[in-house]
Amino acid sequence: MKVCKFGGTSVASAQQIKKVAGIVRSDPSRKIVVVSAPGKRFDEDLKVTDLLIILSETVLSNKDPQEQLTQVITRYKEIAEGLGLGTEIMDVIQKDLQNRLAVDKGNVERFTDILKASGEDNSAKLVAAYLTSIGLPAKYINPKEAGLLVTSYPNRVQVLPESNSHLSSLREKASITVFPGYFGYTKEGVLRTFERGGSDITGSILAASVNAELYENFTDVDCVFAANPKIVDNPVEIDIMTYREMRELSYAGFAVLHDEALMPAFKESIPVCIKNTNNPIATGTMIVAKRDVALRPVTGISADSGFSTLYVSKYLMNREIGFGRKLLQILEDEGISYEHIPSGIDDLSVILRSHQLTTDKETRIIHRITTELEADDVHIRNDLSMIVLVGEGMNNTTGLAARATAAISRTGANIEMINQGSSEVSLVFGVLKQDETKILKELYCEFFTSALVL
Ligand code: ASP
Helix, strand or coil: CEEEEECHHHHCCHHHHHHHHHHHHHCCCEEEEEECCCCCCCCCCCCHHHHHHHHHHHHHCCCCCHHHHHHHHHHHHHHHHHCCCCCHHHHHHHHHHHHHHCCCCCCHHHHHHHHHHHHHHHHHHHHHHHHHHCCCCEEECCHHHHCCEECCCCCCCCECCCHHHHHHHHHHCCCEEEEECCEEECCCCCEEECCCCCHHHHHHHHHHHCCCCEEEEEECCCCEECCCCCCCCCCCEECEEEHHHHHHHHHCCCCCCCHHHHHHHHHCCCCEEEEECCCCCCCCEEEECCCCCCCCCCCEEEEEEEEEEEEEECCCHHHCCCHHHHHHHHHHHCCCCCCECCECCCEEEEEEEHHHCCHHHHHHHHHHHHHHCCCCEEEEEEEEEEEEEECHHHHHCCCHHHHHHHHHHHCCCCCCEEEECCCCCEEEEEEEHHHHHHHHHHHHHHHHHCCCCC
């Protein structure tokens, strides 16, 4: 049995949903279909999820939401008509949206989640209706009915482990199951959505729960590339990579799969395949537990901006018991998580995602570290990018770090931070954002196109 997940562009229009149906029909083992909300049909288009966010903001600011509601309904209506479905399904969708708009707005986050989730929920109802109409008996199943449980507020939304046993019964269904991605319910029955792009997580948890032979993640690219194709011309296609490599790459900018989506599949050793709805015969990229590293120590290079560094130095820091804990406590008090902590004898840098900082938080953090920890120097620097060189074969290849640093120095850029993760699957360089693109290009050239290709 295969679980296949179709992203927003795959269900953006009637024409796309017909391709989805063709893919499902071509392989009877594709028994569970997870769908996103209709995404963009063209570059300037808006995703239904974005329309729903605008709709909820309009309602919450007590403005007339009619125009935004019509926009959402029109998207579904065009799809339903294009698929030749009767008016029945549109009645269901319209009623569903009216019910959601009528719920209590006292808790803003809850109300917004309820509206956002309608994107995938109604998409799943529509796809199930279409598959059934063309002779592929399919049933829409709601995550509440199926038992997809998630953590309650104020915790970050995460799938609860008991979901696996509830969802495993989906394996027994005779017809095709069409399941909406992106949301689950707390034990108290409260709907919560995952982070943006979270339908991938739903697909992965379903694949793990039913012990699928394969989790296919259908998107709009033929495969995962070794570097961002918007920056590097015709980058190498990755045919196979490990879960760890995908995790490291999606950490810094490889948006092809949500970074939380790998864990459920990884835990149950379910292979994942990234495939293209618009070109399903392309073999795609397989993500597995192990690969032969002999031929290719470096798999890909990713780059992402939006990082800040908190630099702290104090003479004899290395002898001070509890210094690191107290420093991290200050960050915890501000609700901030960290990415890396490269350190020296008397100094350390904490690398953070900048969106977590505000001017007030920065002032408080600097003040507390200076007064409570009596640091000699504390400062925060923004506008950093992380460039990550990823490959399972890196730990037993000599000279790789030297080649990477030499390539960076050829661009004239300075390296602000280097971190080789303990797993040795990645080598991270912190650089100024302004240097990101040229470094990525040079590193790509070094490891994928030079005469010394690995
Ligand atoms: N529809 C949601 C989003 O646009 C979730 C998803 O597509 O995975 O982020």
